[in-house]
Amino acid sequence: MSTLRFHAIKESFTNKPILVEEKERRSDLFGKNVFNENTMRQYFTKDAFVGVMNAIQFGKKIDRNIADQVSSSMKDWALSKGVTHYTHWFQPLTGTTAEKHDAFFETIGNGMAIEKFGGSQLVQQEPDASSFPSGGIRNTFEARGYTAWDPTSPAFIYGTTLCIPTIFVAYTGEALDYKTPLLRALNAVDNAATDVCKYFDKNVKKVTSSLGWEQEYFLIDKLLAASRPDITLTGRTLLGHSSAKGQQLDDHYFGSIPNRALNFMRELETECMLLGIPVKTRHNEVAPNQFELAPIFEEANLAVDHNSLLMDIMGRVASRHNFKVLLHEKPFAGINGSGKHNNWSLSTDTGVNLLSPGKTPMSNLQFLTFFINTIKAVRENEELLRASIASASNDHRLGANEAPPAIMSVFIGEQLTKVLEELEGVTKGKLSPEEKTELKLNVVGKIPDVLLDNTDRNRTSPFAFTGNKFEFRAVGSLANCGNPMTVLNTIVAKQLIDFKKEVDLLIDKKGLKKDEAVFNVLREYIKSTKAILFEGNGYGKAWEDEAKKRGLSNNKTTPEALKAKISKKSIALFEDMNVMSKIESQARYEIEMEAYIMHIQIEGRVLGDIARNHIVPTAVKYQNILIENVKGLKEIFEAKYKTVSQEQIILIEEISGHIEGINANVTKMTDARRKANTIEDLEQKALAYCNNVKPLFDDIRRHCDKLELLVDDEIWPLTKYRELLFTR
Ligand code: ADP
Numbered sequence: 001m002s003t004l005r006f007h008a009i010k011e012s013f014t015n016k017p018i019l020v021e022e023k024e025r026r027s028d029l030f031g032k033n034v035f036n037e038n039t040m041r042q043y044f045t046k047d048a049f050v051g052v053m054n055a056i057q058f059g060k061k062i063d064r065n066i067a068d069q070v071s072s073s074m075k076d077w078a079l080s081k082g083v084t085h086y087t088h089w090f091q092p093l094t095g096t097t098a099e100k101h102d103a104f105f106e107t108i109g110n111g112m113a114i115e116k117f118g119g120s121q122l123v124q125q126e127p128d129a130s131s132f133p134s135g136g137i138r139n140t141f142e143a144r145g146y147t148a149w150d151p152t153s154p155a156f157i158y159g160t161t162l163c164i165p166t167i168f169v170a171y172t173g174e175a176l177d178y179k180t181p182l183l184r185a186l187n188a189v190d191n192a193a194t195d196v197c198k199y200f201d202k203n204v205k206k207v208t209s210s211l212g213w214e215q216e217y218f219l220i221d222k223l224l225a226a227s228r229p230d231i232t233l234t235g236r237t238l239l240g241h242s243s244a245k246g247q248q249l250d251d252h253y254f255g256s257i258p259n260r261a262l263n264f265m266r267e268l269e270t271e272c273m274l275l276g277i278p279v280k281t282r283h284n285e286v287a288p289n290q291f292e293l294a295p296i297f298e299e300a301n302l303a304v305d306h307n308s309l310l311m312d313i314m315g316r317v318a319s320r321h322n323f324k325v326l327l328h329e330k331p332f333a334g335i336n337g338s339g340k341h342n343n344w345s346l347s348t349d350t351g352v353n354l355l356s357p358g359k360t361p362m363s364n365l366q367f368l369t370f371f372i373n374t375i376k377a378v379r380e381n382e383e384l385l386r387a388s389i390a391s392a393s394n395d396h397r398l399g400a401n402e403a404p405p406a407i408m409s410v411f412i413g414e415q416l417t418k419v420l421e422e423l424e425g426v427t428k429g430k431l432s433p434e435e436k437t438e439l440k441l442n443v444v445g446k447i448p449d450v451l452l453d454n455t456d457r458n459r460t461s462p463f464a465f466t467g468n469k470f471e472f473r474a475v476g477s478l479a480n481c482g483n484p485m486t487v488l489n490t491i492v493a494k495q496l497i498d499f500k501k502e503v504d505l506l507i508d509k510k511g512l513k514k515d516e517a518v519f520n521v522l523r524e525y526i527k528s529t530k531a532i533l534f535e536g537n538g539y540g541k542a543w544e545d546e547a548k549k550r551g552l553s554n555n556k557t558t559p560e561a562l563k564a565k566i567s568k569k570s571i572a573l574f575e576d577m578n579v580m581s582k583i584e585s586q587a588r589y590e591i592e593m594e595a596y597i598m599h600i601q602i603e604g605r606v607l608g609d610i611a612r613n614h615i616v617p618t619a620v621k622y623q624n625i626l627i628e629n630v631k632g633l634k635e636i637f638e639a640k641y642k643t644v645s646q647e648q649i650i651l652i653e654e655i656s657g658h659i660e661g662i663n664a665n666v667t668k669m670t671d672a673r674r675k676a677n678t679i680e681d682l683e684q685k686a687l688a689y690c691n692n693v694k695p696l697f698d699d700i701r702r703h704c705d706k707l708e709l710l711v712d713d714e715i716w717p718l719t720k721y722r723e724l725l726f727t728r
């Protein structure tokens, strides 16, 4: 083992930046491997083009005849680019992407063969689905699900395969993936928001939800990462003493991007361009060897697909540059973890960003309507929103090192806080002409000006308004954005429907004018959402105490947090919005709880193994060296030996203490795991893993990390933090 560490370090020194030439302009590369609108125009008949566009824009069904034309054109296009296989590409609840490749090649008898891709193969496929998680929806004896084409996300070529984005559902119709509920949620928010928009502009026919994610990650030398069994098996370090130099100096954040990393980014960005992923920014992050990549925002479904695709290709490109990408939320203790900020907004088919203030008082009232309704949606569903970002790995990040806490709150900035305060004072019922004028001129009308400097440097807010969008920052770097985006769009849809009902009631029953009714309902929302607004520093006891007084949830661990997914309220919400049936909600809860248990179980095994089989033997080895040394000193110095070997004797004792600590705690942890495994009830089992198994990780780690400081560096088996984090 120790030889592996030093071998890896030595090899890593020989790594040279792998030069990547950028021959073509990015704008020329963009979308080259995507079957996008442009390509469709070239390859499709008019019928096929209209059919697909109608499906994309209005969700119209595509008939068989059109599907045949589409598949045939897709095949021609793909063959012209050297493609041999096709696959239905989908996002099962394992959190990764899945694909099963089939060749276009088919024999037609008499020793002849053709390339074939029919409409039915495009539209529907039956993967062998038995090994994807289904949370009890599919019994194993009928382990069948099928994938179905999602025409709203264009097909693309990766390598020599034509990938067709699809949904993945059970034969009984329940969703088994991230995409299906997301598409339903996007539909729900479209309908609800379009109805509300009609108060302000009758021409609005469609509202689209947009997402711009920011992906943080660590880049670690591939060999060094491979030398650590914990990184290889769990994606994070389970032990390791912090490096003397960490991120204190902030020098990485402001520094230039190291060359090897830069070349990796160049190649990754080229791949992204070809796939139509509009990446735009790259920079260093706070922690050493931590980076970020962000695209221009896109329609939410497409953006989710693109993020999943990106996470996949990142790993492959990194490998070519001798790197391993760590997407885990907390790969290293004591320094910043990685998140995936989800910038979110809604915009109309008339080109208006509903979360951006406009030029007229009326458009600003529209802005306020969507702004305040979003806050209200978060207020009413904060626990569900927290659940949407819950995972074993994100638990480590939330509430530590500049990451948002597990308490959901909304940051809106000083100026908008003032605007809300003024609106809170609006008269009940009818407004006088003077009040209306005053509101329009001096409150609503001033918003664009006050917003100009709405900067937010409070990075700990989990949900912040940043000028023309909300930024959901609690999302973890490893997460599929589909989950939080489904929840966010669903709760906003529900809220907008409620809002419309209330406004209509005031118009119909109280005879209020439309804008009076809107002001009246918003005033009440402002009053009832105050608890969720928070501008201060998001961590520490002070905010926890304050949040508790405000009645906000603080579910620090995944098992606690996930319960909100199957509360009566959540189940009803998803049912009402046609996003998920009760069975689907429950299945997802089960899958996520099981995933949690499995993660902790694997980590426990790996940690036990490293501690007992790598660390303890090393400590014993070093202790023996010391014992030999003391024996030798005794021979030479006789009675005086105690003084000259004093330090060594203390060390020998200390090492024994830590060895004992490791063994006792590993035994305790193994027992706790065994006990947890006998529990039938899923929730109780997850809680046992969370409360009885996981805390022992810290005790084991503490002893190991202390030993790292005591034992001779030359025989220490595990690649150290400083080597992992500062090798460029
Ligand atoms: P930062 O948050 O790092 O200061 P920006 O405010 O420029 O940077 O934007 C961050 C992200 O927000 C980008 O990925 C961008 O695409 C996204 N974004 C900008 N406008 C919108 C919008 N209307 N809807 C969704 N995402 C958006």
Ligand code: MG
Pocket (backbone or CB within 6 Å): 214, 341, 471
């Ligand atoms: Mg941001």
